[in-house]
Amino acid sequence: MIVLLHGWSDSSRGFQRLARRIRTLGIEDDVREIWLGDYVSMDDEVTFDDLAAAMEDAWKRERLPAAARSVDVVVHSTGALVVRHWMTRFRTPENNPVHRLLMLAPANFGSHLAHKGRSFFGRIAKGFSGPKPFQTGTHVLRGLELASPFSFHLAMRDRFGDRRWYGADRVKCTVLVGTEGYSGISAAANEVGGDGTVRVSTANLNPAHVTLDFEANPTEPRISVTRPNGRTAFARLSNLNHSTIAVKKDVAATEDLEERIRRALTVTDAEFDGYCDDLDAFSALRRRAEQFDTYRQGYQNTVVHLTDTDDHDVDDYFIEFFAKNRSNARASDVDAKITRRLQEDVIVSAHAYKANTAYRSLYVNCHEMRRTMTDHDRGLFLSLTAMPDIADNGFVGYRTLNYDDIGSREIEATDIPAFFAPDRTALVSIRIRRERSEDAFKLSHPPNR
Secondary structure: OEEEEOOOOOOHHHHHHHHHHHHOOOOOOOOOOEEEEOOOOOOOOOOHHHHHHHHHHHHHHOOOOOOOOOEEEEEEOOHHHHHHHHHHHHOOOOOOOEEEEEEEOOOOOOEOOHHHHOOHHHHHHHHOOOOOOOOOOHHHHHHHEOOOHHHHHHHHHHOOOOOOOEOOOOEEEEEEEEOOOOOHHHHHHOOOOEOOOOEHHHHOOOOEEEEEEOOOOOOOOEEEEEOOOOOOEEEEEOOOOOOHHHOOOOOOOOHHHHHHHHHHOOOOHHHHHHHHHHHHHHHHHHHHHOOOOOOOOOEEEEEEEEEEOOOOEOOOEEEEEEEOOOOOOOOOHHHHHHHHHHHHHHEEEEEEOOOOOOEEEEEEEHHHHHHHHHHOOOOEEEEEEEOOEHHHHOOEEEOOEOOOOOOOOEEOHHHHHHHOOOOEEEEEEEEEOOEEOHHHOOOOOOOOO
16 A cells, blocks of 8 residues: 655645656555545644644544555655654554655755745735635644754654664665756756755755754863664755656656666565665765856754753854864964855855744755865864853853864864765754852842941
């Protein structure tokens, strides 16, 4: 059995062509049933919690198989978040009915268009003809926004939790995403490193979790990089955009895409690790071939979440990357030029999550990062300024970690690939110390009479 799940502002009608294609791919067990899932994505009151609960109700109501690894699922775009949220809320890794999970251009870590969708333009463009005029699915779009807490903490559950959800003996997940933007007037939605709607890096379900702990000793922060728990397959595909990869409208699917869909829906447990290796090698080959194409170069979606000693979100801060020659206390002219290049060419864009600016997305061109730092044999330093600054406030706040702090954390040039990898999301948890001066609270004896 195969269940197909659409994306935001779509419906099961958009998957009719894909369903017909799947039936002709020569997949074993040609008596498979194909179910088309429909969910509400354009109502402003509907949340991802609602969608996960409604999916569970519908699954039981239609008596779909409940046995572990008994159903294959194909999702497009937002459908990936829906099914992941459903699995982690209502199933366990051991009793999860999902066997193979094929994600076509999934918005696993959001879309650069989501925060625009809630704007007036988004409501006019998408909301006028819906059943509820001018509604675009406010809560769903908040979860789809870059650096959303929803996608951050969902990954902490299913990619970095103690229980393993993915792998050869669990959910065999394949992510396919295009590297071609839209044409015509729709090209206004394009962003480098994307398919017109999602970034290649936000589709990939193999993120990294980076922790920077400035709490114990702000001048010597502890840093670590954690790989996800369990493996998923990933491939970037040329000449496909967010629509054509799902065989939308009357656009014909390529033989390469059809073969990759067939393979994702037939790969066995014994084949899965080798299958992942093959797709990794294919994607690396495509990146090398397209390394001088700015649109298709490898980018990292770097999501930062800043908290303090009291577990409070810190929503007013600024992060800056800079270069510094370790032998000099002050920046040289070369360092200044490298730092400018970091700001202008390496960090492509930055987005603060609108409802909680403690979460930020920094979009990093990994090709330019490697070229900039390696060519000059410089380490990458981090500057972090958070408000209130205790030096100005005098009572409570944070100490600035600036250019000249001797304890600023350096990422050496040889380690940069571990922290900035193309076609990937890195979730960065930073913790800083909330400090209080003695003047913030005093106790004294009363005067003697």
